[in-house]
Amino acid sequence: MLASEIARSLKLDEIIRAEQGTCLAAFADTLKRAPDTSIEQFLSGRPADDRSKLVELIALDLRHCKKRGLPCHIESYFERFPNLLNDREKTVDLIYAEYCERRRYREEVKSEEYYRRFPEHRKALEYSFRIDGLFPDESLQFDQLGQPVLNMPEEGDEFLDFRLVSELGRGAFGRVFLAHQTNLSDRQVVVKVTSLQTIEHQTLARLKHPHIVPVHSVHRDDLTGLQAVCMPNQCAVALGDVIKTWRDSGLVPQRADSVLEALRELIPLELRMEEPDTESPPFPARASYVYACCWLMYTLAGALAHAHARGILHRDLKPSNILLTAQGQPLLVDFNLAFNQVESQGDHKAFFGGTMPFMPPEQLEAFHPTQQGSPDHVDPRSDIYSLAATFFEVLTGQFPFGEPRKDQDRLTELNSQIERRHDELPSARELNSRVPADLDALIVKCLRPKQDDRYETAADLAADLKQFLEDKPLRHIGRIPNRQIALKFLRRNRRRLAVAIVLVACSVVFGGMTYRNHLEQVRLEAENKEKEEKLSHSKFLQRLNAEVRVEAELELLDDSTKNDPKQLPVVIHRKANEYYGQNKYYLAIYAATKAIELGYQNFQLFWIRGQCHANLDDDEQALENFTAAIELDPDNGRLYLSRAFTFASSREGFYDFDKALLDAERALELGTTDKDPKFFYLDVARVFSAVTKPVKKETDPARLARLPVVLRKAEENLTKALDLGLTPETVREQNDSDRFRMLDPVLDRPAIRQRMGLVSK
Numbered sequence: 198m199l200a201s202e203i204a205r206s207l208k209l210d211e212i213i214r215a216e217q218g219t220c221l222a223a224f225a226d227t228l229k230r231a232p233d234t235s236i237e238q239f240l241s242g243r244p245a246d247d248r249s250k251l252v253e254l255i256a257l258d259l260r261h262c263k264k265r266g267l268p269c270h271i272e273s274y275f276e277r278f279p280n281l282l283n284d285r286e287k288t289v290d291l292i293y294a295e296y297c298e299r300r301r302y303r304e305e306v307k308s309e310e311y312y313r314r315f316p317e318h319r320k321a322l323e324y325s326f327r328i329d330g331l332f333p334d335e336s337l338q339f340d341q342l343g344q345p346v347l348n349m350p351e352e353g354d355e356f357l358d359f360r361l362v363s364e365l366g367r368g369a370f371g372r373v374f375l376a377h378q379t380n381l382s383d384r385q386v387v388v389k390v391t392s393l394q395t396i397e398h399q400t401l402a403r404l405k406h407p408h409i410v411p412v413h414s415v416h417r418d419d420l421t422g423l424q425a426v427c428m429p430n431q432c433a434v435a436l437g438d439v440i441k442t443w444r445d446s447g448l449v450p451q452r453a454d455s456v457l458e459a460l461r462e463l464i465p466l467e468l469r470m471e472e473p474d475t476e477s478p479p480f481p482a483r484a485s486y487v488y489a490c491c492w493l494m495y496t497l498a499g500a501l502a503h504a505h506a507r508g509i510l511h512r513d514l515k516p517s518n519i520l521l522t523a524q525g526q527p528l529l530v531d532f533n534l535a536f537n538q539v540e541s542q543g544d545h546k547a548f549f550g551g552t553m554p555f556m557p558p559e560q561l562e563a564f565h566p567t568q569q570g571s572p573d574h575v576d577p578r579s580d581i582y583s584l585a586a587t588f589f590e591v592l593t594g595q596f597p598f599g600e601p602r603k604d605q606d607r608l609t610e611l612n613s614q615i616e617r618r619h620d621e622l623p624s625a626r627e628l629n630s631r632v633p634a635d636l637d638a639l640i641v642k643c644l645r646p647k648q649d650d651r652y653e654t655a656a657d658l659a660a661d662l663k664q665f666l667e668d669k670p671l672r673h674i675g676r677i678p679n680r681q682i683a684l685k686f687l688r689r690n691r692r693r694l695a696v697a698i699v700l701v702a703c704s705v706v707f708g709g710m711t712y713r714n715h716l717e718q719v720r721l722e723a724e725n726k727e728k729e730e731k732l733s734h735s736k737f738l739q740r741l742n743a744e745v746r747v748e749a750e751l752e753l754l755d756d757s758t759k760n761d762p763k764q765l766p767v768v769i770h771r772k773a774n775e776y777y778g779q780n781k782y783y784l785a786i787y788a789a790t791k792a793i794e795l796g797y798q799n800f801q802l803f804w805i806r807g808q809c810h811a812n813l814d815d816d817e818q819a820l821e822n823f824t825a826a827i828e829l830d831p832d833n834g835r836l837y838l839s840r841a842f843t844f845a846s847s848r849e850g851f852y853d854f855d856k857a858l859l860d861a862e863r864a865l866e867l868g869t870t871d872k873d874p875k876f877f878y879l880d881v882a883r884v885f886s887a888v889t890k891p892v893k894k895e896t897d898p899a900r901l902a903r904l905p906v907v908l909r910k911a912e913e914n915l916t917k918a919l920d921l922g923l924t925p926e927t928v929r930e931q932n933d934s935d936r937f938r939m940l941d942p943v944l945d946r947p948a949i950r951q952r953m954g955l956v957s958k
Contacts, residue, residue: 408477811842858907
């Protein structure tokens with residue numbers, strides 16, 4: 198364990214308990230009994246191997262001395278144990294451990310002091326302090342090199358020309374207040390007080406955009422060294438605070454007006470103000486949550502494009518640096534780390550900063566002591582990366598590459614974060630099924646590790662986001678599924694289609710025979726189109742067969758198979774299972790069909806084909822294969838349940854209320870052989886619940902009369918699954934990942950809502 202890990206630990210007692218029986222735990226126990234015991238005295242009676250733990254003992258002794266108010270200069274330990282100086286890495290780690298302990302006790306710690314005391318280790322210490330800036334301790338207020346914020350004003354204070362009314366927020370560099378400017382008729386403003394002498398006001402002076410918060414004026418207090426940046430009161434809250442309103446529940450909102458509801462809760466009524474007249478379109482309150490997130494991202498991409506066109510990078514985009522007004526208008530703030538490409542002429546002195554979960558790999562690599570990262574590598578595409586990482590969290594409630602671990606060595610965690618960004622790219626669609634495939638592809642493109650693979654400019658990103666909002670194909674993304682293209686076309690042309698329907702209706706009334714001929718022509722065209730689609734599908738399968746044949750007949754057939762042809766169907770059956778597990782549905786269908794053609798009549802082969810066809814939305818073929826599987830194994834409850842799923846969730850004319858219920862009842866009658874039966878009863882509940890959704894839209898008295906009974910059965914089986922140990926969190930995750938949301942009706946039942954810990958409607 199590193200000395201700095203012990204020095205940074207907020208729960209050292211837990212570390213000691215975990216180290217029971219070790220030298221470190223023994224020393225901690227000794228210090229409790231005899232506080233004046235030195236390390237030398239402790240080691241004098243212990244095995245020689247314990248000297249390998251000397252660095253940990255020194256870190257613990259540092260903490261012990263600070264608690265007792267004793268001086269704890271690391272040089273004294275180097276004098277007592279000179280062999281430590283032979284290990285450069287341990288030496289730097291111990292120096293950094295002293296720095297952390299002094300910060301813990303709110304001492305005034307300056308980096309320059311350590312550079313003077315240890316000039317031979319200056320470069321290594323610089324990187325340690327810079328990496329330290331990526332892991333801010335929110336309980337203390339330090340600048341990025343360790344200097345504490347002193348003499349910070351509080352609520353109610355008079356500071357310069359401002360009367361500070363209330364604190365709106367605080368960060369590593371200062372605090373933000375709602376204030377009255379006393380020398381200008383007590384106008385209400387927002388004042389950011391910081392210990393850093395930033396050039397944010399100079400940066401913002403170059404920017405005039407409705408979605409970038411401007412600066413009224415800048416004031417400095419020579420006595421305290423603090424700087425106050427005066428900005429207009431936009432009566433807004435951070436996007437991060439909006440996310441917190443639902444993040445803990447794990448339930449991503451479905452409607453855009455959920456954002457406005459959160460804003461009404463977060464912004465007091467007395468602080469709200471009318472939205473200023475701007476050319477910006479209103480927040481899409483009647484749209485879906487995903488659409489609203491895309492609109493926010495589009496609006497901010499335009500603001501970034503404005504800044505980038507003037508040579509200014511933001512370099513710290515994250516939810517807390519995006520504000521939302523009460524009307525849902527986004528505002529970009531906090532250009533503390535902004536960099537002016539035009540005027541800097543290569544001076545990156547103030548570069549180091551940012552927030553780790555949202556930083557691109559090239560910005561993280563600039564912190565690394567050994568990798569070839571440089572501030573020069575950060576460009577507009579880095580801001581695009583951070584914007585996409587921000588909205589990944591907004592869409593899913595999770596960071597794209599995980600939250601930085603505070604219990605791990607910081608350089609190790611920095612390496613881990615960089616590696617994750619170069620590994621498999623995250624998918625927002627996997628975490629939130631309502632994210633369309635093309636929007637997911639757009640975010641993935643922004644998060645690519647190589648800058649050349651991202652959007653070239655924020656303007657290009659804004660153009661594609663506008664295409665998405667207008668239901669048009671994206672210009673910078675590859676081909677998306679045909680179904681999504683068709684849906685976009687229908688939504689984009691719904692007004693024209695509505696007019697066309699009216700015209701068709703008029704032609705029905707006034708056209709007579711002409712219209713009937715037209716209908717016949719349309720019918721023939723539809724039949725021809727269907728035939729063309731089937732022919733196209735057939736050609737695709739033929740091509741696929743040729744491809745799979747190479748794999749099935751060359752890869753699958755090892756020497757033992759060639760010598761024993763009877764094993765061929767078994768091998769292909771095994772391969773069909775493998776394809777299905779990899780979501781290669783067409784390949785799985787081909788392999789299963791090949792095994793069946795070879796005379797291998799196994800119910801699992803038909804079940805695999807049925808599952809694949811169901812996932813490909815071919816319900817007719819799915820039902821045929823499930824029925825064939827049941828004929829081969831009529832006592833298998835799982836097979837009936839699979840067919841019931843198809844009857845209950847079909848959207849292509851194969852929905853059947855009665856057949857779904859019969860199959861679900863039969864599955865219950867046969868029971869399950871699952872080792873963990875709670876998921877069997879969960880699936881039964883899903884069928885009973887899903888089958889009632891279309892019934893609510895019908896007027897058939899017989900079916901409507903059965904609705905309460907069916908829902909009660911869904912409730913009974915879900916309750917049984919919960920009694921068997923299924924957690925409410927698993928149930929919610931299952932339903933959120935289900936594109937049909939089959940459990941929605943039963944989750945509205947009062948008893949289930951109470952059992953699931955949901956708020957009553």
